[in-house]
Amino acid sequence: MNISSTGLTKYPALPQPYLLFLGDVDQTGYAKTAFGLAQWADDKCIGEYSFNKSGLTTGLPRMTPTEAARAGAKSLVIGVANQGGRISAAWIPSLVDALKAGLSIISGLHIPLSSIPELAQASRDTGGALIDIRRPPSDIPVGTGRKRSGRRLLTVGTDCALGKKYTALAIHRAFAERNVNADFRATGQTGIMIAGGGIPMDAVVSDFEAGAAEILSPDAPADHWDVIEGQGSLFNPAYAAVSLGLLHGSQPDVFVVCHDPSRSRMLGLEDYAVPSIEEVIDLTSQLGRLTNPDIRCAGVSLNTSSMDSKAATRLMARESDRLVGLPVADPIRGGPQFERLVTNCLL
Amino acid sequence: MNISSTGLTKYPALPQPYLLFLGDVDQTGYAKTAFGLAQWADDKCIGEYSFNKSGLTTGLPRMTPTEAARAGAKSLVIGVANQGGRISAAWIPSLVDALKAGLSIISGLHIPLSSIPELAQASRDTGGALIDIRRPPSDIPVGTGRKRSGRRLLTVGTDCALGKKYTALAIHRAFAERNVNADFRATGQTGIMIAGGGIPMDAVVSDFEAGAAEILSPDAPADHWDVIEGQGSLFNPAYAAVSLGLLHGSQPDVFVVCHDPSRSRMLGLEDYAVPSIEEVIDLTSQLGRLTNPDIRCAGVSLNTSSMDSKAATRLMARESDRLVGLPVADPIRGGPQFERLVTNCLL
Structure with a gap:
């Protein structure tokens, strides 16, 4: 699939295509970024670089930095x-090899790459x-509240980490x-990393939070949609400011509520x-x-990964009834429920 | 008056006394810091340095950096x-003059003083x-939402820059x-600058905003009050995230609404x-x-600086009636209305 990043001149486009580094990691839970990229930006991923013994793989061909270059x-x-978002000492020689092979390095970890002397x-x-995507652009303006042209959709959530990115x-x-x-x-x-650009909203200074969201989805043609990845939850006592x-x-015309039952x-x-x-x-x-x-709610994205197909379908129907006909779907399952949700977004 | 800053050891003592820089600014709304210092820390202020044409003044003697030194x-x-806390190009020669006169420079603006080559x-x-007091502590944790001991009051507002700090x-x-x-x-x-400690909430990274407010007013004895200076407004499209x-x-027990009629x-x-x-x-x-x-509202702080005394008294009475007896006062005028507001905070 193609995810364009037009209009984002504040954030330099990331050098693509990618080689995905898995290193010695052998649990899916610690390789979420790699799996997300393999799923949503496979046309931008050339292979994976892994030296784990478990056989954990994104399905992309395994190659060395030299082969990838x-x-x-x-x-x-x-x-x-x-754990802790650090760069393991065991990874450093491989990352040095990648630089020597002519690649740049992209990281979403908290620690700046340049703080590691070898790198x-x-x-x-x-x-x-050495590209740290957690560092926001330095020249974000304060918000103005000015209504922009074009249409916007924002995913929101009952909590963190339950499918707002996937849904968008x-x-x-x-x-x-x-x-x-449309742009993601x-x-x-x-x-x-998937889009090749964007703003890490949770790393933006509070005074500029709304301003950052404003430049993330600039003026656009009247029939253009920005589909904006949500963050946090208005009900989360730690992160509601971000949300x-x-x-x-974002001044969304439409929002979709993401929930994990x-x-x-x-x-x-x-x-x-x-x-x-x-x-x-x-x-x-x-x-x-x-x-x-x-602003209006166009539907609910239900994360039903803990249920079987029959139970999920029953739950979606029951929730839709309870919400007076509002579309309720699981985008991972897709199907007519999800098509109905998409149609309702575009109304 | 004595404003204690117990528990806040993150900021070094600032070099005093101060010369207050007004520059070319000619609207009170953009000179909050100068006016606040002149009023609440006048024993630490020696004069003001201004080259505006409007006659805007804090009332302190006007002097050059050399005279002040x-x-x-x-x-x-x-x-x-x-807006946005940037340093105007027109100010820079004057700031250089101040350094040449032997003064240090203290700034609460977002942009680091040292990022300006001339300075x-x-x-x-x-x-x-070059002292930037807007740099928050580097080790702020994320919020937990845990209820803390002691009592808390927060001033909130219908907008920015209308009396939240003054009221607190x-x-x-x-x-x-x-x-x-009590602690301010x-x-x-x-x-x-007045208290000698605190956290510049609008400069905190969004992910840590609630966490910063939590460490600003730590656990305290049951009868202790933290009186917390509010920021922004929940209704301001640029700054609501901060608020x-x-x-x-802050998890306030009591809040006071600040408003400029x-x-x-x-x-x-x-x-x-x-x-x-x-x-x-x-x-x-x-x-x-x-x-x-x-949480409950204990009253309204009305900024009646644009009215005469009689009109202000009438307005406060009318607003209090309209708000079903809620105390409405102007802390600048004080008087029985303000005493009634203070009493209602302590209930």
Whole structure:
């Protein structure tokens, strides 16, 4: 699939195609970025570079940095994270090899690549760039609240980490299949790697949060859609500021609520219950109205990965009934429910 | 008055006394820092340095950096801010002059002083320090939403720049006069300069906004009050993220709504109407309930600086009637209305 990044001149386009670095990681849970890229940007991924013994693979051909460079790769993407988001000492020689092979290195980890002396030295020696996508652009303006042209969709959530990126990507793909002129707008590290650009909203200074969301989805033709990846939740006591700045700056015409029915407490915050879908619809509409009085909820994206197909279908139908006919779908399952949700977005 | 800063050891002591820099700014709304310092830390201010044509003044004697240095000043404080917190090109020669006169420069703006080549050079030449108080501590944790001990008051507003800091300082002083154990908690540059400590909430990375507010007002004895300086407005499309993170992290028991009845449009945002006091009470209560279910509004702080005494008294009485007896006062005027507001905070 093709995810364009037009209009993002603030964030340099990432050098593509990629070689995905898996290193010694042998659990899918620590290779989310690599799997996300292999799934949503496979045309931008040339292979994977792995030296694990478990056979963990994204399905892309396994190759060394030298082989990848010869095949046209421009950068190595660190597609793994170990606990604490650090760069494992065991990875460093391989990353140096990649620079020596002529690749740049792209990282979404907290620690800046240039803070590792061996990488800083190899970057100087080879001219290969060290790119930290968690660092936001330095010249973000404050928000203005000015209504921009074009149409916008934002995914929001009852909590963190339950499918807002996946839902936005799936809706963007469905729009493209219907020949709707649309861009996926990335707000987190994996999304930015997939899109080849974007702004890491959680790393932006609070005063500029809404302003960052404004430049992420600039003025566009009237029939153009920006499909914007949501962050956090308005009901999360740690991250609601991120969600509100993104909502105000995105000024969405349409939002889709993402929810995981198997989760009852907020992730990592046992004192806090996950809000109901209705509460999220009401609060998002209420607060979003400030910058777009016409905001409306177009449907619910239900993460039913913990259920079998029959139970999932039953639950989606029951939730849709309860929500007075609002489309409820699981984009991973697709099907007529999801098509109905996409149609309702475009109304 | 004495404003304690216990528990906040992140900021070094600032070189005093100050020369307040007003530059070419000719609107009070953009000179909050200078006016706040002149009022709440006048014993630390030696004069003002201004080249505006409007006659805007803090009331302190006007002097050049050389005159101020001769009179004992140790630093020039940039007491003005334009939108976005940038440094105007027209200010730079004057700031260089201040360094040459032997002063240090203290700034609460977003842009680091040392990033301006002329200032960096003059600082090297003269040995004068460039001090950015807007740099937040580097080790702020993410929020937890955990309920802390002690009591908390937060000032909130219908917009920016209409009295939230002043109101918090006045309430803190009134608490002290009633022998209530209380700390003023500063969240903006002027407050930090006055208090000698605090966290510049608008400079904190969004992901850590609520966490910063949590460490700003730590666990305290049950009868202790933190009086927390509010920021922005939940209804401001540029800054609502700051306000929401501060509200969630502060988990206030009590809030006071600050309002300027002479302002009908948001500062610098002509497309946006200032919300009503009731709207701010309702939304603050609704969103604040997430981290403190017992949150309540204790009153309204009305900025009546544009009215004569009689009109102000009439307006406060009328507003209090309209708000079903809620105390409405102007802390600048004080009087029985303000005493009633303070009493209602302590209930």
